[in-house]
Amino acid sequence: MPSRIGPVLGRSSYIDDIAHGAKTWDQLCEDLDTLLYRLRYWHLSVRLPKSEFGKRSIPYLSHENSAEGIRATPKVVKGVMDLPFPKSHKGVLSFLGSLNYYHKFIEELWWQQSSNNFQKTRYVRDETSLELMNHSYCSKGKSLRRQC
Structure with missing residues (x-):
């Protein structure tokens, strides 16, 4: 069994909405690959129209997440x-x-x-x-x- 079966992105969580950032583009791509592998492993799907990848700032649960941190809208x-x-x-x-x-x-x-x-x-x-x-x-x- 691959080593990618441990907790995703260093944490265990209930999957409903997922938001994740990284310091570099390469790290973000690697983390996304790990996450998508895990979702495929457990036969979970991602709705592409509701998904956003590689954005500098995203709205998430009434907050704005960016490299500068989390802010309330x-x-x-x-x-x-x-x-x-x-x-x-x-x-x-x-x-x-x-x-x-x-x-x-x-x-x-x-x-x-x-x-x-x-x-x-x-x-x-x-x-x-x-x-x-x-x-x-x-x-x-x-x-x-x-x-x-």
Whole structure:
């Protein structure tokens, strides 16, 4: 059995969408050959009209992948920046989940959200009168009003 039967491209993953880059064109061609060999081995097909090869930048799962790295698309960034301030416990969880997922793509997001939303109101009440204090903490446990 050939040595190409190990994990593809150095990782094991569920195949649904595949995106891969390489530092050189030769490395990309070699990796693509390995990947296509593996797909043939397992009798999996690739839809050619939906496939793109050798591009410098590709849209992938609401992100733009390129040699410079992964970026959120401008539409997604605008959507996150325009999120309304939550008015319920469920809304706070959704809001924080969105910020947690996209924070690495938006520079100084915690400061922008702090100044835009947290300083406007002292308390937010939801339907059950649960008070959510206007005090949030960054990952280091310090107040957003202080630098983390």
